[in-house]
Amino acid sequence: MRLLLVSGDAKFNMALDEALLELISLGRSEPAIRFYRFSPTAITIGYFQSIEKAVNLRKALSLGIDVVRRPTGGGAVLHDEKGELTYSIVVPEIPGEEVEKSFRRICLGVVLTLEELGLEASFVPINDVIVSGRKISGSAQTRRRGFILQHGTILYNTDLELMQELLTPPTEKLLEKGVSSVRGRVTTVSEQLGREVSFDEVLSAAIKGFSRALGEELVPSNPTEDELNLTSELERKYGSEKWNEMR
Amino acid sequence: MRELIIRREKTLIISCSTERGVIKKVKISGDFFAFPEGSIDKLERELIGKKVTDVEEIVKSSLRRCVLVGVSLEDIVEALKRITQPL
Numbered sequence: 598m599r600l601l602l603v604s605g606d607a608k609f610n611m612a613l614d615e616a617l618l619e620l621i622s623l624g625r626s627e628p629a630i631r632f633y634r635f636s637p638t639a640i641t642i643g644y645f646q647s648i649e650k651a652v653n654l655r656k657a658l659s660l661g662i663d664v665v666r667r668p669t670g671g672g673a674v675l676h677d678e679k680g681e682l683t684y685s686i687v688v689p690e691i692p693g694e695e696v697e698k699s700f701r702r703i704c705l706g707v708v709l710t711l712e713e714l715g716l717e718a719s720f721v722p723i724n725d726v727i728v729s730g731r732k733i734s735g736s737a738q739t740r741r742r743g744f745i746l747q748h749g750t751i752l753y754n755t756d757l758e759l760m761q762e763l764l765t766p767p768t769e770k771l772l773e774k775g776v777s778s779v780r781g782r783v784t785t786v787s788e789q790l791g792r793e794v795s796f797d798e799v800l801s802a803a804i805k806g807f808s809r810a811l812g813e814e815l816v817p818s819n820p821t822e823d824e825l826n827l828t829s830e831l832e833r834k835y836g837s838e839k840w841n842e843m844r
Numbered sequence: 845m846r847e848l849i850i851r852r853e854k855t856l857i858i859s860c861s862t863e864r865g866v867i868k869k870v871k872i873s874g875d876f877f878a879f880p881e882g883s884i885d886k887l888e889r890e891l892i893g894k895k896v897t898d899v900e901e902i903v904k905s906s907l908r909r910c911v912l913v914g915v916s917l918e919d920i921v922e923a924l925k926r927i928t929q930p931l
Contacts, residue, residue, distance in 0.1 A: 644881045647873040650857065670877035670913075672854075696877065696913045723853055723877075723914055740879045844873045 599629040600804065600815035607639035607665035607676070608835035609828065613820065614685045614748055615668050616827035621687045622742035626824060630686040630815060632803050634796060635676035639663040640763060643671040643737065647844045653763050662763065666841045669748065671724060671737035673764045680755035680785065682799045684807065685748035690740060700724050700736060703747045703810075707734045710751060710806030714799065716789055724749075731784035753786040753799045845869060848927045854914025858923045867891050867899075867928065876914035883910035887920075896928035 603613065610633060620626035640662055642651045651673040652664050676683060686703060694702075700723060707726045711718035711733065718728045726734035736749030761780050787793050808815050820828070834840050850856045854876035861869045870891045878884050887906040894902055903921050910917075 643875050645873050645878065645884060646875060647857065647871070650873065651875075668881070670875070670881065672875035696879070696911060738877065738879075739881060844871060 598811060598813055598815055599627055599818040601629055601631040601818060601820055602633065602800075603631070603820060604633040604636055606637065607635055607641060607663045608832045610635060610683070611641065611665055611667055611835045612828045612831035613824070614746060615831050616820075616824050617685070617687050618668075618739065618741050618744060618746035619827060620821075620824055622744040626821060628687055628689075629818070630807060630811075631684065632800055633683050633685075634678055634681065635683070636678050637661075637663075638678040639665060639676050640673060641665050641667045641676065642673045643667060643669065644739070645670055645844065646673060648842055651765065653765050656762055660763075664841065665835050666843070667737060667748075669737035669739045669746065671735065674735065674750055675755065675760040675763055676750070677752075677755040677759070679796075680753055680787075682751045682753060682796060682803060683748060684751065684803060685746065686807075687744055687746050690743050690745055696738070697722050699745060700738065700747070703745070704734070704736055704749070706803075706807035706810035707736070707749065707751060708806075709809050710799070710803045711786070713802035713806045714786055714790070714794065716786065728784060728789050731782055733784050733786065733789070751786070751799060751803065752783065753794050753796070755783075755785050757783055757785065845871075846927050848923050850915065850919050850923050852915045852919055856915040856919055856923060858920075858927050860924070860927045862896055862928050865896050867894055867896060870924075872920065874915065876912065878913070879911045883907055891924075896925075899924045899928060 657664055701720050704720045708718045716728050718726050721727050724736045725732050734751050738747045757780050845859045845861045847859045856874045859871040870888050872884050890906050900921050907917050
C-alpha cells in the first residue's frame, strides 16, 4: 500500500483525506495510508457536531487555533502539533461487515503501533483504543462507493490540560464514565512510558504496526497530481464558514 | 429553539422550534456516526414545514437506507416526539 507522509494545516489535512477517498473510490488512485500531524495545532469536530457546543470557541480564538469540521462523524479532537500523530487510511468495505467490526479491524493498526512502543492497548467499541483504562486514540469514519475512509489520533504527548480547556464534552458523559474531567480519562504514550517520546518514534512504530495489521508493506510515495489538485479544491470547503459552522 | 439531549453510546442533540403544530426549524447534532452523512441533512430539510404528528413516519422513511452508529433511528424519533410536544 502507498504510504503518504505529507502534513499541513487542518483544512489541507481534511481536504487530502477526502480527496484520497474520492479518487480511490472512483478507481482513479491506488489505496493509501497517511501518517501526519497538524501544523499548526488545530481542533477538528465531527460532521454532526455543533461547533458552539463541542468547542470553547472563545478560548480557541484567543489562542489562534483553527476549528475545522471533518467529513467524518464522531467527537471533537485537539490535534496538538507537538503531541499527536494522525493516521488516515482508505480501504474497501467488506460486504456485510458491521461498522463496529470495521473500526475494530482498522484500529488493530493502532493497537499494534502502541505494542511496538511497548504498551498493551485494546480496542473499545465504538471507536476508541485504551491503555491502562484510559483513552489514547480515537477514530472516525466516512464511506463512499464501497470504500471506507478511517482517520484517527494517537496521542503521544498532547497537552491534556489544553485539551480539557478547549473541548467541552457534556458533563454527564464524563460522570457516566466515573471520572470528573477529560484529563482523567485520557492519556498519552509519553505519560504511559514515563518519558517523552518524539513524533518520529511514534511514526516509525506506526509504519511497523499498520504494516503488520494490514499484512502488507507500506511503500513511501507522494500524492498524485490528481490528488493534489482535488485537495486544493476541497481546501476551499474546509476553510469556509458555511461548512465549518453548518451546525 | 427548544433543545433535547439524549445519551446512548454517543450523544444526540436535537434543537427544534414549532408553530401551531408545524416544525419551523430543526437541527440534529452530536458525536454519533451516520452513513451516508448527508441523510441527516436531508432529514432536517424534510422535517421543515411538516406536522409534528407526522414525525415518526418522516424519520422512518427518510432514514430507511441510513446506517446509524451510537444512536438509533428510534432515539431520533423519540427525541423529536418529545421536543415537539406542547409545553
